[in-house]
Amino acid sequence: MTTRAAAPAFMPVAPLRRAVARFLANPTTGIGIILCVLIALSAILAPWLSPHDPIEQDVIAQLSPPSARHPLGTDYFGRDVLSRILWGGRISLIVSLSAIAAAIVIGGAIGMISGYVGGRFDTFVMQVMDVLLSFPSLILGLVVVALLGPDLVNLVVAIGLTAIAPFARIARAPVLALKQRAFVEAGRALGYSHARILFVHILPNILSEVLVMGSLWMATAVRTEASLSFIGLGVKPPTPTWGGMMRDGFENILDAPWLAIFPGIAILLLVLGLNMVGDGLRDATDPKLRAE
């Protein structure tokens, strides 16, 4: 630290810093970040923002259209739709965040080790991943939830499982290229362990690519969670979830369309925001742009 202060003219301009600058310069990314932050904040602050208790039934105000008392209307049981959307966002975000985080850690580790070890082991592992990939994610999630039963943890397991194979592939590809580079050979000549080479030298070089895919897959996970809830395999009622609310709303789609439309818009905005952030991240860390 002292040397840095002594020689401010030699401050390092890391590639990361340029990537961050480029990331923020993109207006689409800005909108994406704002969307994601607003949704995350509204989910976190749900207990204080919600005008009503999300599971409290108001029998007198069944299926009432949007009004001052219920800004987004009420459902068949007279529950406030706005409050349910705010609380439901927590489930969507918690499930997709933890599922993707688990998939990044497990899938990323599988892909990195497989690519680094190479040979028959790599072929075998990647074929197992291909089998996993061959299931549509909704079907795989459906099977897991059907076997384990619908609850929050099983939902995370199911969605995480569907995302492991893509992350293994995404992590493996750059490892194949990186392990040929001379700095990996230099590390071995210098007596570094394989674990050190893999986690200290290769991991930082693939992290940006994996995290970019993480943000894009977050959107997929939100959709999968909503789909599973929609077909009744999500978190059990009366806990509000966006997919579950859409399903309930479908029964009254003709006389109370707001029940399905508003949670649908919430899903749309979150998926849109996550995709915008993901695209921005991908562009900012694109090696073709980075090598300027």
Add this chain to the structure above:
Amino acid sequence: MTPLLEVDGLVKHFTVTKGFPRPVTTTVRAVDGVSFSVRRGEAYGLVGESGCGKSTVARAVLRLIEPDAGTVRFDGADVRAARGEALARLRQRMQIIFQDPYSSLNPRQTIGQALTEPMRVHRLASGRAARDRAAALLDEVGMPPSALDRYPHEFSGGQRQRIGIARALTVEPELLIADEPVSALDVSVQAQVLLLLRDLQKRRNLAFVFVSHDLGVVRWFCDRVAVMYLGRIVEEGEVSAVFTEPLHPYARMLRDASPVPDPVGRGALPRIVGEIPSAANPPSGCHFHPRCPHVQDACRAAYPSWRRRGERGAACVLV
């Protein structure tokens, strides 16, 4: 005095299985029985065309590639038998510098991290002391200490090569394996890096295995040289002797093909006949016979034995 590095009968074959439905296995004899020894403080050159196996020899000595057969002894210790801690200690005494300075440094590490990491791993120094040592090493290779906090992409090829050399020196090796250390650099920078290597060799009494296809560079830098052709050494001896009066027709051809900076000294260049054959399917007998102007029947029948002539030797019936 025992040599610092003793390589005997080194063999490395690569097998490639390709094709469907009936896969065909081809064996590429990258290194096919190579023996040589390097004394302390000596610069030993390995020259040859691309694909002759010189880089494979360099890597096999360090066991970055596991050799198939042969022995490698470093200061009397068997490198191929070394495991774990013993191998780490041996590797600490011999280091490698690479051809491509753009891929030899981790782009996500500062120069300071790259130089102090080996010291921490081998418990040579840590913290402040490691940083001071790294700065001293940078100074030794002609770089300012301010480079410590910067990233590889901020440096030119020549500077990165200096940093790569400094990193190899962090563990205080006795032998440096230089795999085409200057061939990726501009000619003006080549000279600077070569001068640096020569300087380090004298100051630290370093031995070198210097792999290059550039005869001019080897002539200037090395004491002894081995000429390789298709995985085998065809001639070995003092640099001055080998390059002024080559014994093997291939060595002569290489010498004649290497440019002479004096227009008067330039004779008519003999044309090199033919291409280098594939190491997967080497010619019978002497590998060089299809291109050799002095080919005899004996050359087609069997690989010529090694013939000594004083300090030198060659694998050719003409010797």
